[in-house]
Amino acid sequence: QNTSYRNFPMVPRVVFGQGSFNQLGDILLPKRLNSEAPFIFLIDDFFEKRELVGRIPMMFNDEVIFVSAEEEPKTAQVDALVKRIKETFEELPSGIIGIGGGTLLDLAKAVAILLNNKGKAQDYQGWDLVGKPSLYHVGIPTISGTGAEVSRTTVLLGPEKKLGINSDFTTYDQVILDPDLTITVPKEQWFYTGMDCFIHCIESLNGTYLNAFSQSYGEKALELCEEVFLQDVPIMESRDKLMMASWHGGMSIAYSQVGIAHAMSYGLSYLLGIKHGIGNCLVFQHLEEFYPEGVRLFKKMLEKHKILLPKGVCSNLTQNDFDILVNVALGMEALWENALGKEWKNIMTPERLQELYQKI
Ligand code: NAD
Ligand code: ZN
Numbered sequence: 001q002n003t004s005y006r007n008f009p010m011v012p013r014v015v016f017g018q019g020s021f022n023q024l025g026d027i028l029l030p031k032r033l034n035s036e037a038p039f040i041f042l043i044d045d046f047f048e049k050r051e052l053v054g055r056i057p058m059m060f061n062d063e064v065i066f067v068s069a070e071e072e073p074k075t076a077q078v079d080a081l082v083k084r085i086k087e088t089f090e091e092l093p094s095g096i097i098g099i100g101g102g103t104l105l106d107l108a109k110a111v112a113i114l115l116n117n118k119g120k121a122q123d124y125q126g127w128d129l130v131g132k133p134s135l136y137h138v139g140i141p142t143i144s145g146t147g148a149e150v151s152r153t154t155v156l157l158g159p160e161k162k163l164g165i166n167s168d169f170t171t172y173d174q175v176i177l178d179p180d181l182t183i184t185v186p187k188e189q190w191f192y193t194g195m196d197c198f199i200h201c202i203e204s205l206n207g208t209y210l211n212a213f214s215q216s217y218g219e220k221a222l223e224l225c226e227e228v229f230l231q232d233v234p235i236m237e238s239r240d241k242l243m244m245a246s247w248h249g250g251m252s253i254a255y256s257q258v259g260i261a262h263a264m265s266y267g268l269s270y271l272l273g274i275k276h277g278i279g280n281c282l283v284f285q286h287l288e289e290f291y292p293e294g295v296r297l298f299k300k301m302l303e304k305h306k307i308l309l310p311k312g313v314c315s316n317l318t319q320n321d322f323d324i325l326v327n328v329a330l331g332m333e334a335l336w337e338n339a340l341g342k343e344w345k346n347i348m349t350p351e352r353l354q355e356l357y358q359k360i
Contacts, residue, residue, distance in 0.1 A: 008254060009168050011139075011150055014175045016243075018236070021140065021178040025057030028095070031136055037094040038062045040085055042108045044069050044100030044142060052099075052181070061089070069103040072275060075121035075158040078110040085115065092116070095136035095173075099181075101193060102146035102155075102276065105139050109154040109170050112137035121165070122158040130167035139172040142181040144242040145193035145277065147200060147250020149175050155276075162270050162328070177247070179239035191229075191307050192277030194242055195298070198225040199280045200249040202294035203259030207338035210256055218252035221245045229301040259339035260290055260348075263332040264356065267325035274313070281309055286359045290339065314360045325357050326350045 015023055028039055038061045045066040047053060056064060065081070085093060092115060098108020112134040114121055124130050139149045148154075152171045153164035164170075182190075201222040204214050224245035228238050265279035274282070285302075288295040302309070317325075330336070330353065336344040 006255070008152060009171045010251075011172050011175050013173065014177060016177040018180045018240070019178060020176055021052075021055060021181060024097075024138075024140070024176060027138070027174060027176070028057060028097075031095055032059070033094045034091070035060045036089070037091045038089060039095050039097060040065060040093050040111075041097045041099060042067055042081070042104055042111065044104045046184070047099070047142070050184075063088070067100075067104060067107060069101055071103075071273065072162075072269060073103055073107045073110065073154075073156050075110075075125070075156045078107065078114055078121040078156065081107070081111050082114045082121075085111070093135060095138065097138045097140065099140045099142060101141065101143040102148040102196075105141060105146070105148040106154040106156065108137055108139065109134070109148075109172070110156060110165060113154075113165060113167070113169055121156060122160075124165045124167070125156060125158050125161065125163040127166045128168070130165065130169045132169070134169045136173050138174040138176065140176045140178070140181070141243070141246070143185045143189065143193050144179075144182055144239075144246040145195070145197040145249075147197065147246050147253065149177070150247055150250035151254060157270070161331075162266055177243050179236070179243045182239050182243070187305070188307060189277070191301075191305055192275075192281055194225070194229065194245075195281050195284070195301070196277045197221060197242070197246050197249040198229070198298065198301075199261050199284055199294075200253050200258060201225060202284075202291050203261060203339065204249075204252045204256045206291055206294070207256055207259055208341050209338045214252045214254075214256035217248045218256075221248035221252055224248070226297070230297070230304060257334050257338035259335055260287055263329045263335040263339075264325075264353075266332060267328040267357070268313070268360075270328045271321060271324050272313070278309075282313060282360050283356075285309065286356055314357050317357075322354045322357060326353050329353060 041064045096112040141149045153166040155164045201218045204218045224241045228242045261280045261284040264283040268274040268279040340347045
């Protein structure tokens with residue numbers, strides 16, 4: 001009998017609704033420490049010349065920093081942002097606001113942690129290594145799927161590993177869910193990031209770690225994904241639903257784990273810089289022996305939206321490359337145990353895993 005259950009934090013405040021971004025100024029006002037302590041807005045540079053910039057509630061010496069989401073967030077990038085903010089301002093900021101996809105949401109979480117904790121971002125990659133609370137931080141997703149807006153981790157690529165800063169202080173203090181912010185997302189990206197959510201559900205619901213808590217969120221998220229990607233829901237409703245699917249998908253894995261597609265996608269990201277959403281899709285299409293029903297639905301979704309996944313991604317890799325992929329993936333022990341049970345090492349051998357990579 002396991003008597004020690006995890007006591008994990010949730011986002012304490014959330015606004016949901018089309019146009020709710022306009023409430024940001026009112027939300028931040030009581031959180032301003034003084035006129036010298038700015039709010040720092042970290043924004044996906046897609047928005048640099050867009051009307052959203054004019055709606056940011058700037059006051060006093062607040063600063064907007066545009067960040068490219070071309071590459072996934074890195075520990076060195078977090079350190080550089082923290083240094084820049086500390087050098088620019090005499091006081092610590094009142095808070096950090098992250099506006100964008102999983103990349104920007106994760107960056108803003110990490111910057112908020114490192115502004116209040118000494119050392120480098122890489123020192124905190126792992127579980128519960130953060131000693132002091134982070135600065136007040138607000139997350140505003142502009143694309144739906146990762147669940148980074150609810151999760152207690154921020155996934156960073158460090159010098160030695162791709163690993164999250166998992167801590168009670170990572171979770172956002174406030175989230176604003178405004179589905180209108182996702183209007184400009186290109187179709188393929190909508191699909192790839194949306195499939196991250198779908199795969200979170202499949203991996204959580206088919207995992208050995210499943211419990212009623214995770215199941216209740218996972219089933220809801222899966223139902224919403226099926227509506228969005230397989231039925232003909234009106235577009236405004238569809239944006240609302242996918243945003244809530246992302247939220248529930250994130251909640252589902254909080255109390256369980258992801259699985260094989262995520263473990264393998266981490267390898268692709270580490271070695272080849274392939275981004276999370278598309279990486280998951282590249283792997284998941286070949287996992288029918290592990291997730292038969294999920295892969296069947298996934299292929300229907302690909303077809304319905306006429307998405308053509310790249311081919312031959314691993315065709316020119318050396319044995320040394322495959323060794324790296326396999327090592328990174330097999331290093332994610334909890335994911336394999338969730339997917340295949342305690343005896344997972346007997347089921348997923350390095351040889352079998354390499355064969356899966358060779359199909360991609
Ligand atoms: P992303 O943030 O990298 O964005 C993908 C692309 O969409 C970028 O080019 C970006 O500029 C663009 N974009 C974003 N919003 C847009 C908009 N409204 N209009 C037009 N373009 C827009 O992608 P993502 O899939 O959201 O996030 C992937 C990242 O999330 C990875 O780094 C992954 O590790 C991380 N992640 C984190 C968690 C977590 O719990 N912390 C969970 C899953 C994934
Ligand atoms: Zn994911």
